[in-house]
Amino acid sequence: xxxxxxxxxxxxxxxxxxxxxxxxxxxxxxxxxxxxxxxxxxxxxxxxxxxxxxxxxxxxxxxxxxxxxxxxxxxxxxxxxxxxxxxxxxxxxxxxxxxxxxxxxxxxxxxxxxxxxxxxxxxxxxxxxxxxxxxxxxxxxxxxxxxxxxxxxxxxxxxxxxxxxxxxxxxxxxxxxxxxxxxxxxxxxxxxxxxxxxxxxxxxxxxxxxxxxxxxxxxxxxxxxxxxxxxxxxxxxxxxxxxxxxxxxxxxxxxxxxxxxxxxxxxxxxxxxxxxxxxxxxxxxxxxxxxxxxxxxxxxxxxxxxxxxxxxxxxxxxxxxxxxxxxxxxxxxxxxxxxxxxxxxxxxxxxxxxxxxxxxx
Numbered sequence: 001x002x003x004x005x006x007x008x009x010x011x012x013x014x015x016x017x018x019x020x021x022x023x024x025x026x027x028x029x030x031x032x033x034x035x036x037x038x039x040x041x042x043x044x045x046x047x048x049x050x051x052x053x054x055x056x057x058x059x060x061x062x063x064x065x066x067x068x069x070x071x072x073x074x075x076x077x078x079x080x081x082x083x084x085x086x087x088x089x090x091x092x093x094x095x096x097x098x099x100x101x102x103x104x105x106x107x108x109x110x111x112x113x114x115x116x117x118x119x120x121x122x123x124x125x126x127x128x129x130x131x132x133x134x135x136x137x138x139x140x141x142x143x144x145x146x147x148x149x150x151x152x153x154x155x156x157x158x159x160x161x162x163x164x165x166x167x168x169x170x171x172x173x174x175x176x177x178x179x180x181x182x183x184x185x186x187x188x189x190x191x192x193x194x195x196x197x198x199x200x201x202x203x204x205x206x207x208x209x210x211x212x213x214x215x216x217x218x219x220x221x222x223x224x225x226x227x228x229x230x231x232x233x234x235x236x237x238x239x240x241x242x243x244x245x246x247x248x249x250x251x252x253x254x255x256x257x258x259x260x261x262x263x264x265x266x267x268x269x270x271x272x273x274x275x276x277x278x279x280x281x282x283x284x285x286x287x288x289x290x291x292x293x294x295x296x297x298x299x300x301x302x303x304x305x306x307x308x309x310x311x312x313x314x315x316x317x318x319x320x321x322x323x324x325x326x327x328x329x330x331x332x333x334x335x336x337x338x339x340x341x342x343x344x345x346x347x348x349x350x351x352x353x354x355x356x357x358x359x360x361x
Contacts, residue, residue: 033123033130040088043081061085086134090142091121124150132159140184141168147187152236165202165233166342173199188235190264193306196235197331201310204339205229216273220244220257223273237264247292256289267303268293274311278332282309283322290329310335 043064047057061081068076123130129149136142145168149159171188172180182189190196206222208214214222223230224243231238241259248254258271270289274282286307293305309332319332 029126030123033127034120036084036127037088037091037120037123039081040084040086041092043085044088044092083131083134087130090134091123091130126156128156129154129159132156132163136163140181143184144168144187147184151187152232158232161339162232164339164342165204167198169342170198170200190235190237190262193265193267193328193331196262196265196269196306197308197333198233198235199333201233201333201335202339203230203233203335203337205233206337208337210336210338214275216257216275219273219275223258234260237262238269239263241268247289247296249288249292254285254289262306265303265306266301268297268305270305270307272307272309274309276312278309278311278314278318280318280322282311283319283330283332286330287323304329307331308333 043060047060058078061078065076065078065081068081125133125146129146133142133146133149136145145159145163148154148162148167154162168183171183179195188195203223205226206219208219208222220243227240231240239261241261243258245256245259246253247256256270257273260269260271261267262269270286270293272282272286272289286309290305290307298305307330309330311332311334314332314334323330
């Protein structure tokens with residue numbers, strides 16, 4: 001009994017220490033970013049000196065870098081100072097309406113420059129995240145990735161991967177103007193089946209070369225071996241249920257390649273893998289799977305099942321004339337087993353429809 005109590009005491013203290021270390025690291029990281037923001041602001045205000053806009057002077061950073069390195073050591077190179085300067089220019093002016101409103105309440109019209117300069121945004125990511133975000137010239141795109149990285153707890157590596165796979169552009173293609181604006185304000189909001197769909201899906205993490213020979217079973221096995229990465233590519237809210245899920249109709253067996261559950265939409269997601277070109281019989285088969293799940297598996301309070309056919313190639317005309325115009329359950333998307341550059345992805349996606357029938361407002 002004494003040993004159990006001692007072990008329990010040890011575990012409790014260990015948990016406290018580990019938790020405090022995480023908090024300390026987070027606190028140090030946040031404070032460091034705030035300091036970089038303030039350094040950037042000091043540089044900009046020095047360059048501005050009463051002018052409406054700051055004028056960039058390379059000599060200013062060279063001299064400052066030399067003195068800071070002499071005083072504090074590494075970490076204050078010209079490139080680093082330029083990043084801090086840009087950091088302030090980008091995030092010092094990207095306050096939300098709520099932030100501006102709160103400032104107006106707290107400050108009088110006669111506020112001094114120093115009091116104005118006391119504002120520091122609430123930074124939720126690491127400095128390495130922000131360095132990557134600063135490279136994104138499109139403001140809406142940058143805001144989208146910042147929101148997603150914070151909400152989904154993306155590592156810098158995952159943020160880079162999502163950016164390189166043109167996630168923002170792929171989501172834009174399936175949305176009307178109102179939905180596009182939401183991406184930069186709320187991130188990837190999932191309200192309907194169409195919000196889930198991407199075209200193409202990028203599966204470079206499977207290490208399957210574009211032109212090598214592999215079977216549908218090989219593709220499925222590769223996905224399951226990298227399930228964590230596949231779930232991230234599918235998007236938020238996906239839970240894995242089963243592989244090769246068997247259903248029996250009139251003593252004939254059928255197998256659904258992959259079954260997931262979407263906790264946000266509260267529905268089953270069925271995925272069928274096709275290594276060749278999509279055919280009308282594939283769509284008919286998926287329709288059968290979806291109908292079965294809606295009748296036999298779905299609970300009353302759950303939403304209708306969604307079916308996604310992942311194929312290497314597809315013809316839009318086959319999709320268009322196989323499914324009814326009111327379809328909002330069956331989707332066909334291409335997949336790529338390599339990671340093209342963003343420009344190449346745009347060219348690949350331009351002639352394609354992202355989902356079978358777009359919802360019109």
